[in-house]
Amino acid sequence: MxxxxxxxxxxxxxxxxxxxxxxxxxxxxxxxxxxxxxxxxxxxxxxxxxxxxxxxxxxxxxxxxxxxxxxxxxxxxxxxxxxxxxxxxxxxxxxxxxxxxxxxxxxxxxxxxxxxxxxxxxxxxxxxxxxxxxxxxxxxxxxxxxxxxxxxxxxxxxxxxxxxxxxxxxxxTLPGADLVAGLAEVVKCGFIADPVILDLVEAAVADDPDRARSAANPHLRELIERAVRVKAEVVAADLRESSLREVLNYGHTFGHAVEQVEQFSWRHGEAVGVGMVYVAELARLTGHLTGPEGDALVARHRSVLESLGLPTTYPAGRWDALLTAMRRDKKSRGSTLRFVVLDGLAEPTRLAGPDVALLQAAYGLVSRHADAPAH
CATH class of the missing domain: 3.40.50.1970 (Rossmann fold)
Incomplete structure (x- = not known):
């Protein structure tokens, strides 16, 4: 046997x-x-x-x-x-x-x-x-x-x-960049539902950064199982994305816009990585994340994603194209843009129709120092 x-x-x-x-x-x-x-x-x-x-x-x-x-x-x-x-x-x-x-x-x-x-x-x-x-x-x-x-x-x-x-x-046999891009969706599950995922990623990076970004990551199977359990629980409760299932789109509205503006030259996980930082900043601007704990959670988005080699910034000067792409997003309702944001770690909620000025301000926070896409 x-x-x-x-x-x-x-x-x-x-x-x-x-x-x-x-x-x-x-x-x-x-x-x-x-x-x-x-x-x-x-x-x-x-x-x-x-x-x-x-x-x-x-x-x-x-x-x-x-x-x-x-x-x-x-x-x-x-x-x-x-x-x-x-x-x-x-x-x-x-x-x-x-x-x-x-x-x-x-x-x-x-x-x-x-x-x-x-x-x-x-x-x-x-x-x-x-x-x-x-x-x-x-x-x-x-x-x-x-x-x-x-x-x-x-x-x-x-x-x-x-x-x-x-x-x-x-x-x-998966190329390293593709495996890292997949880790973005795993990290997403950590922020919205299972913080142990973030702990495992951070522990793996601290032990051996290169190994943490590869199929040799000793926690990889557990990370996969935990991420699948998060998705399975949400999907079972909301098959057709009428309510709860929207939380799985954390980082995706902005991320899908990046993919479209870049004509799909970015990997999905790379775009979602930037998208998660974007909605973390948006949550802070709209009062969902406040105080030192909120600041620390926003910073943790950057630190976890960057430790895996995922981009957390996007070039300036592309706001109009991004906003147009977001308005076409299938999660929009009529002319109302909808985002998933956090009230705290593993506390997702919906944000419908935020002021466009705040959306653009959040873009400014992810486009600082972004002279070129980080791939």
Whole structure:
């Protein structure tokens, strides 16, 4: 028997499970459920070995596997790519009892989920995220979508997966910058719900900064599990983002605007890192964070993110473009901009319709000394 730790199973309400462990990639078929005959495996061109493993595991369990290679990164999340996959499903005769499996980062799982949600008004999807960002954020929660020229994730659907399989072993091949970007979403969960996450990150950095930013981080699996538990608890209580689930968007309104202004040349986690500092400053300006404790919490945003190598500033002179992008954000209500801010550590709340002058002032605080994006 192997001495590998037993996989951790985290339920998302009663809908599905997230399985986290080492060497669990071959268990993908166990999450598909009954009656499935055909499986479309959606994958990027950069993961031939992992895709082959997933396909082989499915074929060994008797599934008819159809492979669908899609572009890497945000280029996958377009209506044109989705239409190509719909055509492939149609040619292969996929029925309502068949399934889609997404293998890759968050862009692939977003796309795969949207295609599954829209084919025959909904077929099963199993997500196999291969990036840290995908494991702790994109693949968990049932939010699917594609981008348009007007903004990110503006077209999509809520479609809970049949299961999510997170094999932490695959993170050893993830480029360092991508792993660090994924840590931004982990840190977010620390600020909004589970401060132990911040303690673990700070301890790892103090022990060995380089190791803390890599797959060799001794706390990495626990960080993943804690972040997934935060998201699972929130999602289970609010499947369609009507109220509580908005807290998971901490740092995202400004972060998504940065991504759009930069034409998606910034990694998602890099943009969210700046976005978290932005809303921390906004919380202070609007009286949600006050006194020495508030100042210390704002400073902690910068110190934790910078210790991981994540950007905390953004160049000046781009306010008009950022504000336009934020007004298009899907979390806006009519003309009212909405932000998640903190009243204290792990005390998130909503801020609706703040004065534009305060929004611009917060931008001034994150754009100081920002001569160039920190990547």
């Amino acid at each position: 192997s001495g590998a730790p037993v996989p951790t199973t985290i339920p998302v309400g009663t809908d599905y499970d997230v399985v986290i462990g080492a060497g669990v990639l071959d268990r993908v078929g166990d999450l598909l459920g009954d009656d499935v005959e055909r499986v479309l495996v959606v994958h990027p061109p950069t993961l031939p070995e992992l895709t082959s493993r997933v396909a082989a595991a499915l074929e060994a369990q008797g599934y008819a596997v159809h492979l669908a290679e899609v572009p890497d990164a945000e280029a996958a999340k377009t209506a044109e790519v989705a239409a190509t996959l719909w055509a492939q499903l149609g040619r292969a005769g996929f029925t309502r009892t068949d399934a889609v499996v997404g293998v890759g980062g968050g862009t692939v799982t977003d796309l795969a989920g949207f295609v599954a949600a829209s084919w025959l008004r909904g077929v099963r999807v199993v997500q196999v995220p291969t990036t840290l960002l995908g494991m702790v954020d994109a693949a968990v929660g049932g939010k699917t979508g594609i981008n348009t020229a007007e903004g990110k994730n503006l077209v999509g659907a809520f479609h809970p997966p049949a299961g999510v399989l997170c094999d932490v072993d695959v993170l050893s």
